[in-house]
Amino acid sequence: MYVVVEINGQQFKAEEGKKLFVHHIQNAEGGAVVEFDRVLLVDKGEEVTVGAPVVEGAKVVCEVVSPLVKGDKVLVFHKKRRKGYRKLNGHRQQFTEVLIKEVVA
Numbered sequence: 031m032y033v034v035v036e037i038n039g040q041q042f043k044a045e046e047g048k049k050l051f052v053h054h055i056q057n058a059e060g061g062a063v064v065e066f067d068r069v070l071l072v073d074k075g076e077e078v079t080v081g082a083p084v085v086e087g088a089k090v091v092c093e094v095v096s097p098l099v100k101g102d103k104v105l106v107f108h109k110k111r112r113k114g115y116r117k118l119n120g121h122r123q124q125f126t127e128v129l130i131k132e133v134v135a
Contacts, residue, residue: 031046031072031074031133032044032073032133033045033070033071033072033073033085033090033133033135034069034070034071035066035090036066036068036069036070037052037053037066037068038052038053038055039053040052040053044130044133045130045133046130046131047129048129048130049095049127049128049129049130050092050130051125051127052125053123053124053125054124054126055094055097055126055128058094058097058126059094059097060094060095060096060097061093062093063091063093063094063131064092064093064094065090065091065092066089066090066092067084067088067089067090068084069084069085069089070083070084070085071085072088074135085135087134087135088133088135089134090130090132090133091130091132091133091134092128092129092130092131093128093129093131094127095127095128095129096127098124098125098126099126099127100123100124100125101122101124102122103120104120104121104122104123105118105119105120106118106120106121107119
């Protein structure tokens with residue numbers, strides 16, 4: 031069984047025991063339990079329930095493993111040819127690692 035859940039504006043396929051890297055969750059501490067109730071789809075083998083826009087009564091219970099994880103460095107390079115213009119910027123996105131404890135559907 032799996033569900034599609036919306037977390038901080040992004041959609042994730044969630045199953046019990048799976049780890050996810052989601053956009054940084056403010057005020058999340060390690061070991062805290064977080065619930066997400068914006069479940070968009072539930073798949074129970076042969077039975078599929080699609081929400082309009084969400085499935086009523088469904089939620090995903092997660093535990094915060096690491097509240098702040100930095101992603102890989104992303105380099106952004108701008109150039110205008112024959113003009114001598116070059117600019118290089120980079121950043122590392124901040125994520126929160128969560129472990130899915132339970133899927134209630």
